[in-house]
Amino acid sequence: MSVVSQSPVARHVKTGAYFGVDNEPLVLLELIQRLKVRDVMTPKLVTVSRDAPMRAAQELMRKKKISGIPVEENGRFFGLVSIDDIIRALGGGYIDDPCSRHMTTKLVVLEDDMPLSFALRYFDRYSYGRFPVLNRDQRLVGIICQRDINRVLLVELTSELNRLESASGQNVMRDGSSNIYVLREFPICKYDFESAGKAANQIKQILQEKKFPPKDIRRVAVAAYELEINLCVHSDGGVLSWQVANGRSEIIARDAGPGIEDVEWACRDGTSTASEWIRSLGFGAGMGLVNVKRVSDEFEITSKKGSGTTVKSVIQIGNTPP
Amino acid sequence: MTVIEVAEAIKADVLVKGESCHKAVRHVVASDLMSDVLLVDEEDLLLLTSLASDQVLRTAQIVGAVGVILVNGKPMPSSMVNVANDLRMTLAICPLAKYDACVAVHAALNRA
Amino acid sequence: MTLQNLIHACGFEPVLVAAPQTEVTGAYTSDLLSDVIAHCPDGAVLVTVQNHKNTVAVCTLVGAPAVLVVHRRDIPEDMLDAARREGVALLRTPQDQFAASCKIGAVLEKTAK
Structure with missing residues (x-):
């Protein structure tokens, strides 16, 4: 849902204001501290094994309409195959190679009990579209993308805004x-x-x-x-x-x-x-x-x-x- | 010919009947790129697309389309029917590929 | 029908046609490359607005002999290079996707009779 308002909160939803740089977006600050990465991530994962061909990953992405698939075996996380990897594979003619050869392995991961503010800083700092989420035992438990965050934040914010707006007319x-x-x-x-x-x-x-x-x-x-x-x-x-x-x-x-x-x-x-x-x-x-x-x-x-x-x-x- | 009649002629299932469903189709646009659709200046257009997303309906509303036919019999996100209802946009789904749907729509409009 | 005959009958601009005698069995109209990968039949001309080198890569993958770029959009140099390398023909038309598809449909139907 979109948020329509002139209320003070809406003005604070500009980038940068997430972190209270120039203002005090109290509602947001409170939210991103309160929510944990596990509250926002997508927990049900589609994964592929290391020796699955890139084509299988591509097929799964198409079917599930997702933009990245973790490479995992028995909870152990090895890397990530993204749409960009697939496009490069198609262009380079190695779409039938195993995922382990072309997956992205230099990865930044998040932990499931970090506050959401951490995830926001990571998205700010790195140019990745998604981060794998591991638990304390270093097992893969989910994946988080910006859309997940947007969705949850907007739901939370809208209820807050509705309250403010009914007050301000x-x-x-x-x-x-x-x-x-x-x-x-x-x-x-x-x-x-x-x-x-x-x-x-x-x-x-x-x-x-x-x-x-x-x-x-x-x-x-x-x-x-x-x-x-x-x-x-x-x-x-x-x-x-x-x-x-x-x-x-x-x-x-x-x-x-x-x-x-x-x-x-x-x-x-x-x-x-x-x-x-x-x-x-x-x-x-x-x-x-x-x-x-x-x-x-x-x-x-x-x-x-x-x-x-x-x-x-x-x-x-x-x-x-x- | 109305969008409902075109849909029936090419054996598409009408999922939502919107407010313009009885208006005559005056122009047909086939595209999966929404910016491409926004460039069209024609009125009362019918949009044929294989893009199954809410954006298709939002774009159709912006350009005042009389309806959207989703081709390829694509499984669509359940939100699409809700968005079509909200925007009162006619939405039909057709098993033909977009190329075949173009040819079939063209034939139907010529017969009328 | 051969690619050459189709180009002639439809009045498309032949930007790069290395093998004019290639047989064309139909057409597939789409701007979504993932959709093309999943559904485009072998031997079909791809009708698209995507003037991009990846379009050529996808054609190679599905066995489409030619790309028809609609709206006379510019064909970038790297797309030309890719087409030359992969032996995929590049055509262009000022028409939109609907008109171009209908035109190919009419021409192919006539030859089928």
């Missing part, structure tokens, strides 16, 4: 004139593909309820959707904020990293830095920013490698209030 208001004034903020988490798109869906529904012209609604929705997916695929997480006033829709997608090296290149048709498994989910074809630019009346992007990226899309949606 509605956040759609009308100003003195008859112009509609809407302001929404949607926190977007990295790799949370299940929730990605929900903000754009809601934006479209709100505009439809307000009876704006369908053509304009579609442009706003497309821009919001692409920016939302971008935050999900490419950033470490960020916030999509949207406001409408006086027939002007303004979407701002802001993240705290990793930043874009060559902005001009990124805005070109067909260029993409997405990995193969993101492509396999139907994203990362390199058309996102081009598409946002195409539907926007004003488009602005500022980015710096190593820090964050901000994209602004302004779309006129009828000069007269509906």
